[in-house]
Amino acid sequence: MGMTITEKILAKASGRDRVVPGENIWLNVDVLMTHDVCGPPTIGIWKREFGEKAKIWDKQKLVVFPDHYIFTANAQANRNVNILREFAKEFDIPNYYDVGTERYKGVCHIALAEEGYNIPGTVLFGTDSHTCTSGAFGMFSTGVGNTDAAFILGTGKIWEKVPESLKFIFDGELPNYLTAKDLILQVLGDITTDGGTYRALEFDGSTVFAMQMDERMTLTNMAIEAGAMNGIIKADEVTEKYVKERTKAEYEIFESDADAKYRSVYKYDTSKIEPLVAKPHSPDNRDTVRNVRGTKLTKCYIGSCTGGKLSDFMNAAKIIFGNTVKVPTFIVPASTFVARQLEEETISGVSLKQIFENAGCVIAQSSCAACLGGPSDTIGRAADGEVVISTTNRNFPGRMGSKKSEVYLASPYTVASSALTGVITDPREFL
Amino acid sequence: MEKIIKGKAFVLGDNIDTDQIIPAEHLVYSLTDPGELKNYGKYALSGVPLGGAGLPNGGTSFVDEGNYESKFNIIIGGANFGCGSSREHAPFALQVAGAKVIVAESYARIFFRNSVDGGFVIPFDTPQKLNDKIKTGDELEIDLAANKLKNYTSEEEYQLNPLGDILPIIEAGNIFEYARQNNMI
Numbered sequence: 001m002g003m004t005i006t007e008k009i010l011a012k013a014s015g016r017d018r019v020v021p022g023e024n025i026w027l028n029v030d031v032l033m034t035h036d037v038c039g040p041p042t043i044g045i046w047k048r049e050f051g052e053k054a055k056i057w058d059k060q061k062l063v064v065f066p067d068h069y070i071f072t073a074n075a076q077a078n079r080n081v082n083i084l085r086e087f088a089k090e091f092d093i094p095n096y097y098d099v100g101t102e103r104y105k106g107v108c109h110i111a112l113a114e115e116g117y118n119i120p121g122t123v124l125f126g127t128d129s130h131t132c133t134s135g136a137f138g139m140f141s142t143g144v145g146n147t148d149a150a151f152i153l154g155t156g157k158i159w160e161k162v163p164e165s166l167k168f169i170f171d172g173e174l175p176n177y178l179t180a181k182d183l184i185l186q187v188l189g190d191i192t193t194d195g196g197t198y199r200a201l202e203f204d205g206s207t208v209f210a211m212q213m214d215e216r217m218t219l220t221n222m223a224i225e226a227g228a229m230n231g232i233i234k235a236d237e238v239t240e241k242y243v244k245e246r247t248k249a250e251y252e253i254f255e256s257d258a259d260a261k262y263r264s265v266y267k268y269d270t271s272k273i274e275p276l277v278a279k280p281h282s283p284d285n286r287d288t289v290r291n292v293r294g295t296k297l298t299k300c301y302i303g304s305c306t307g308g309k310l311s312d313f314m315n316a317a318k319i320i321f322g323n324t325v326k327v328p329t330f331i332v333p334a335s336t337f338v339a340r341q342l343e344e345e346t347i348s349g350v351s352l353k354q355i356f357e358n359a360g361c362v363i364a365q366s367s368c369a370a371c372l373g374g375p376s377d378t379i380g381r382a383a384d385g386e387v388v389i390s391t392t393n394r395n396f397p398g399r400m401g402s403k404k405s406e407v408y409l410a411s412p413y414t415v416a417s418s419a420l421t422g423v424i425t426d427p428r429e430f431l
Numbered sequence: 432m433e434k435i436i437k438g439k440a441f442v443l444g445d446n447i448d449t450d451q452i453i454p455a456e457h458l459v460y461s462l463t464d465p466g467e468l469k470n471y472g473k474y475a476l477s478g479v480p481l482g483g484a485g486l487p488n489g490g491t492s493f494v495d496e497g498n499y500e501s502k503f504n505i506i507i508g509g510a511n512f513g514c515g516s517s518r519e520h521a522p523f524a525l526q527v528a529g530a531k532v533i534v535a536e537s538y539a540r541i542f543f544r545n546s547v548d549g550g551f552v553i554p555f556d557t558p559q560k561l562n563d564k565i566k567t568g569d570e571l572e573i574d575l576a577a578n579k580l581k582n583y584t585s586e587e588e589y590q591l592n593p594l595g596d597i598l599p600i601i602e603a604g605n606i607f608e609y610a611r612q613n614n615m616i
């Protein structure tokens with residue numbers, strides 16, 4: 001019996017020839033990532049358990065990004081960043097990307113990719129549920145709680161249960177009105193928020209391999225919205241090119257065997273998919289944009305680890321170019337690198353930044369910002385009674401701020417089209 | 432570690448999320464102060480809608496009014512037990528209330544890990560659905576070595592999935608104790 005890509009990577013990391021879904025195995029961790037919300041409690045547990053002689057298993061393998069509650073006057077949030085800063089100083093952490101310095105990066109999952117920490121065939125754990133994003137690079141990546149992270153910090157090891165795999169095959173050319181966001185919303189509507197529990201979601205098919213890394217990361221990012229342990233896409237030339245430009249690290253490419261066992265296989269003809277939204281208050285509450293068109297909006301939001309990458313802004317800018325937005329529209333580049341690219345990338349000689357500014361959008365500094373609500377002074381935060389359309393990944397009650405707000409999740413095309421009309425709008429009207 | 436756990440069953444439905452296990456408003460108590468932390472027991476499973484609490488009939492509180500501990504110490508759940516946030520307070524609250532074992536069809540991954548690694552409760556999963564076969568109040572016995580659940584009330588016996596490699600962590604108490612015993616730390 002063959003193995004899936006996830007099983008092969010886990011076998012390697014556990015020093016075995018093969019692993020079987022359901023088995024609990026010990027893994028050697030290649031990278032541990034943490035941020036300002038879960039970093040401080042993780043450090044607390046690590047100190048409590050390892051005591052005076054607490055040692056980090058491998059400083060080079062620990063990566064710390066302040067990114068969640070950054071540009072705020074909130075005292076507890078700032079205290080958290082201070083704890084990270086002190087910790088980085090005390091233990092001389094090389095991969096700490098402090099806010100307020102040249103090194104500041106922004107949202108962790110995107111920064112991991114940009115800084116060359118995503119390496120095919122490796123195992124990455126993070127104290128954040130969307131750590132599954134890195135799976136776009138043909139690697140195993142997943143989120144853990146603070147206890148587990150503290151354990152990894154001290155030992156470099158963690159146990160994991162080998163997941164069963166589900167396969168999603170998208171074939172055919174991606175129509176010019178669709179993005180990876182529409183495809184993952186399709187999947188979530190099909191399998192619901194627990195359809196992936198303790199499972200791996202493997203994405204395959206010609207549509208997927210025609211995508212650049214930005215778009216692939218949108219697919220794996222939202223694997224957790226189905227409860228999945230990880231999302232994964234085999235590394236190919238596109239992946240290798242991206243990785244080689246950022247790191248000299250050696251890597252190993254794994255792929256699923258033809259006779260690997262899947263719990264289920266889903267096949268999609270990409271050309272048949274329509275622009276989709278997830279209606280309030282769950283990412284699996286799928287509908288077509290067509291069915292909800294005309295819904296009145298108070299705010300549009302383009303940002304986060306799933307919807308604030310260069311490709312997302314490129315897509316949005318295509319629609320916004322030369323027009324004016326009708327409702328407050330927030331542009332939040334996931335990383336400082338993306339923010340710089342907004343100034344460098346152009347459409348007909350006009351930079352993306354200029355396109356958004358000319359249209360009347362608000363451009364914010366890179367961070368998680370209102371993706372998870374955040375302190376009351378967070379830019380773009382949803383207030384009582386607001387109806388928001390957003391390129392982010394979660395729309396549970398209160399996720400973007402007020403429990404009395406409603407959030408629709410959609411692609412950058414759909415959000416940009418809606419920004420121009422003030423109501424939910426099918427991007428095919430503009431493309 | 433006890434090899435045989437005996438007790439009364441408290442039966443729940445599918446998708447019991449961490450807000451039902453310990454509602455967010457109760458996350459304020461200290462996790463270390465003994466006087467304060469017993470509140471986690473008091474409010475354990477207090478977010479479960481009454482109709483779904485103590486199946487098949489419902490209407491049974493896990494912890495009686497005014498008490499800090501439950502008279503049930505084996506929880507029988509359905510699919511996706513512990514979904515929702517990654518809060519470690521959830522398995523902790525069940526432990527404080529006196530729960531020793533959960534038997535469910537499946538778990539949300541982070542809840543499962545937190546249960547084992549923090550040493551809070553033992554999460555068994557099962558090859559078949561049991562929350563429609565066992566009734567709240569049934570007298571159960573779980574044999575941890577044989578992976579068997581015996582229902583003395585209905586005189587039925589069920590096989591549980593083996594705990595596998597996590598058994599030593601459970602036996603040690605938590606992941607840090609396990610690592611100390613094995614000279615990992």
Ligand code: SF4
Nearest residue numbers: 107304305368371372
């Ligand atoms: S951008 Fe949103 S989803 Fe991504 S890491 Fe930040 S808070 Fe989480």
